[in-house]
Amino acid sequence: MHQFFVQDEQIGKEYVTITGSDVNHIRNVLRMKIGETIRISSQSGKNYFCKIAEIGEEFVQADITIADAEGTELPSKIFLFQALPKGDRMETVIEKAVELGVYEIIPVAMKYCVVKLDEKKAANKVKRWQAIAESAAKQSKRSMIPRIHDVMTYREALQYAGECEVRLVPYENARGMQGTREALEEVRPGRSISVIIGPEGGFAEEEIAAARENMQEISLGKRILRTDTAGICTMSLLMMQLEGYGGQESR
DSSP, X not given: OEEEEEOGGGBOSSEEEEOTHHHHIIIIISOOOTTOXXXXXXXXXXXXXXXXXXXXXXXXXXXXXXXXXOOOOOSSOEEEEEEOOSTTHHHHHHHHHHHHTOSEEEEEEOTTOSOOOOHHHHHHHHHHHHHHHHHHHHHTTOSSOOEEOOOEEXXXXXXXXXXXXXXXXXXXXXXXXXXXXXXHHTOOTTOOEEEEEOOTTOOOHHHHHHHHTTOEEEOOOSSOOOHHHHHHHHHHHHHHHHTTSOOOOOO
């Protein structure tokens, strides 16, 4: 079953009107037919199952068969602060983190990041990353599209991360997995969570020192993980912890 996202005003009492690029995707790429079932999520996070009733040149009308369908979001919002990795690894992090339930991804420029982006390049990257997030959200049947934030400095990232109730920083010198287990016990539905992932070159001494003032170190095991692996690994731990609870998402 294919997933699509619409604005709240596109949803009526009995049907949903799909417009924009999704129309071409439905008509000419997926070659969907009248009567096929699709899943639709609105801007406000409501979910619907619908059957395609009409496929026009500029719109697709789908009749609502189930309103207020069960959502797929985690019961907490996870903010992943990812140090800029080299190559296309950021794309992998975004795709997998979205599949695992991240709420927002914030690219962070750190001292030992190999990649250096000027303002124009950063804006173009964020635009592409947002498109990847949308594609991953559709594939994984998310109820919302996670936001890819503009690139932040490390100082900005620490301040933003500090607004969350649970603040974690994986670091190779953290005490063992017992500390990780204790930190995960603080991860409960309704508590916002921030995670800061360091770069390929590791945290600078002043960066990890600043993080320790307001964040809790955790270990991801005895092996040194690549920056992209660390983000995905941490998201997996948090998803497993949160999926063990019920409840509704809250900030």
